[in-house]
Amino acid sequence: MNAVFKLTSAxxxxxxxxxxxxxxxxxxxTIHSGERVALVGANGCGKSTLLRLLHGLxxxxxxxxxxxxxxxxxxxxxxxxxxxxxxxxxxxxxLWLRGRSWTEAKVQALAALARVGLSDLAxxxxxxLSGGQMQRVALARAWALNPQVLLLDEPTASLDPHAKREVxxxxxxxxxxxGGTTLVFASHNLGQVKRLASRVIYLEHGRxxxxxxxxxxxx
Numbered sequence: 001m002n003a004v005f006k007l008t009s010a011x012x013x014x015x016x017x018x019x020x021x022x023x024x025x026x027x028x029x030t031i032h033s034g035e036r037v038a039l040v041g042a043n044g045c046g047k048s049t050l051l052r053l054l055h056g057l058x059x060x061x062x063x064x065x066x067x068x069x070x071x072x073x074x075x076x077x078x079x080x081x082x083x084x085x086x087x088x089x090x091x092x093x094x095l096w097l098r099g100r101s102w103t104e105a106k107v108q109a110l111a112a113l114a115r116v117g118l119s120d121l122a123x124x125x126x127x128x129l130s131g132g133q134m135q136r137v138a139l140a141r142a143w144a145l146n147p148q149v150l151l152l153d154e155p156t157a158s159l160d161p162h163a164k165r166e167v168x169x170x171x172x173x174x175x176x177x178x179g180g181t182t183l184v185f186a187s188h189n190l191g192q193v194k195r196l197a198s199r200v201i202y203l204e205h206g207r208x209x210x211x212x213x214x215x216x217x218x219x
Contacts, residue, residue, distance in 0.1 A: 002032060003031070003032055003033075003068065004031050004032060004033050004068050004148075005054050005065075005066070005067050005184075006029075006030045006064075006066045007027050007030075007053070007063065007064065007065050008028055008066075009027070009063035009064070010024060010026075010028070010053065010060040010062070010063035010064060010065050011024055011025050011061050011062045011063055011206075012024040012049055012053065012058065012061050022205070023046050023049040024049055024060070025206040026063070026207065027046075027207070027208055028208075029201065029208060031054075031184060033068075034182055035182055035183070035184075036175055036182075036183040036196060036197050036198040036199065037182075037184045037185070037197065037199045037200075037201060038185055038186075038187055038193040038196065038197035038199070039051070039184065039186040039187070039201050039203060040188070040200060040201070040202050041202055041203035045204050045205065045206065046203045046205075047153070047203055048078075048186060049206075050186075050203070051075065051151050051186060054067070055073060055151050071148050072146060072147045073147050073151065074145050074147040074149075074151070075150075075151040075152070076135075076138050076139060076152045076155055077138075078157050080135060082126035082129075082138070083126065084126075084127055085125070086122065086123050087113065087118065087121050087123070087124055087126045087129070087137055088106060088109045088122040089106075090137060090141060091113065091141045092106045092108070093105070094144065095108055095109065095145070098145065109144060110122060112140040112141070112143050115140060116140045116143070117136070118136055118140065121137075130163070131159055132159050132160065132162070132163025132166060135159065135163070135167050136166065136167065136170065139170050139171070143174065147181065148182060150171075150174055150182070150184075151184050151185070152183070152185035152186070153185075153186050154186055154188070155167055155171065156187075156189065156192065168192060168195065171183065172195075183196070183197075185197075190218075193214070197214045200212055200213075200214050200218075
């Protein structure tokens with residue numbers, strides 16, 4: 001398998017010299033194409049920081065973070081940011097920024113909404129959706145970009161059980177796409193980790209304390 005991400009002794013520190021917060025400490029790991037990796041650990045252990053580092057939204061204070069060149073990736077945040085416009089426009093804008101014509105972008109946005117079962121909400125204001133609907137729109141926005149790597153930060157946090165099942169089903173569909181979308185997701189839900197992951201990385205105080213196949217981790 002090809003390496004998608006490779007971290008070598010990557011550390012991240014925040015704050016002033018008098019009060020430095022260690023978010024990640026000497027993290028060394030490699031994530032390969034097609035893997036489904038769950039990041040687990042208590043709040044503040046470094047899961048979100050690690051996701052941001054992998055997505056290129058942050059750079060390590062020390063050490064190295066490398067990603068495969070020209071890999072298409074998308075990130076789904078715990079609270080997706082949706083603009084004050086229609087659901088269709090929220091999805092089409094990302095495609096337009098990638099070079100699609102506006103007409104083509106709107107057509108592809110509708111196809112993405114159909115994929116997540118929200119075609120009937122295309123013209124509704126994105127800010128007026130339920131939490132579960134917003135998360136599905138965010139997944140549609142990511143899917144429309146045809147990513148090879150999908151990063152998710154607590155993708156079903158604060159959703160009701162029905163919405164959680166819907167979002168999990170969509171994530172599973174992403175992972176099963178031809179070519180094998182690589183998944184890296186943070187979760188407190190161990191049942192979800194069992195269902196979605198092939199590998200588990202356990203973090204504590206910014207350090208990787210375990211990195212195991214999912215069956216080995218739970219046994």
